[in-house]
Amino acid sequence: MSVGGTIQRDTLHESGWGAVMPDDAGELLTKREVAELLRIGVRKLERMTADGSGPPSVKFGRSRRWLRRDVMAWLEAHREGG
Numbered sequence: 275m276s277v278g279g280t281i282q283r284d285t286l287h288e289s290g291w292g293a294v295m296p297d298d299a300g301e302l303l304t305k306r307e308v309a310e311l312l313r314i315g316v317r318k319l320e321r322m323t324a325d326g327s328g329p330p331s332v333k334f335g336r337s338r339r340w341l342r343r344d345v346m347a348w349l350e351a352h353r354e355g356g
Contacts, residue, residue, distance in 0.1 A: 299343040302332075308340045312349070 303311070308329065309319045322328030323338070329348035331340045 299341075299346075301342045302339040303342055303345065305338065305340075308345055311345060 305316055305319055305323075309316045312319070312329075314322075319328060323331060329340055329345045331338050331344075
């Protein structure tokens with residue numbers, strides 16, 4: 275597992291090494307989780323996704339997910355002020 279940003283030996287992987295993304299940056303989030311993170315309603319997120327103004331998402335068949343790092347980058351890019 276990861277300790278202090280370095281990759282440590284992991285006995286769960288056949289190779290003995292495993293990479294862990296810091297802060298779960300690659301975690302896939304549901305629309306409810308993204309809406310909670312952004313402090314907006316699910317319907318608002320759905321509208322933003324439909325019109326292209328929301329954070330980028332990935333679609334798997336009928337399911338849609340957001341990478342945590344993409345949501346955080348989108349949030350930072352839309353930050354106003356100092």
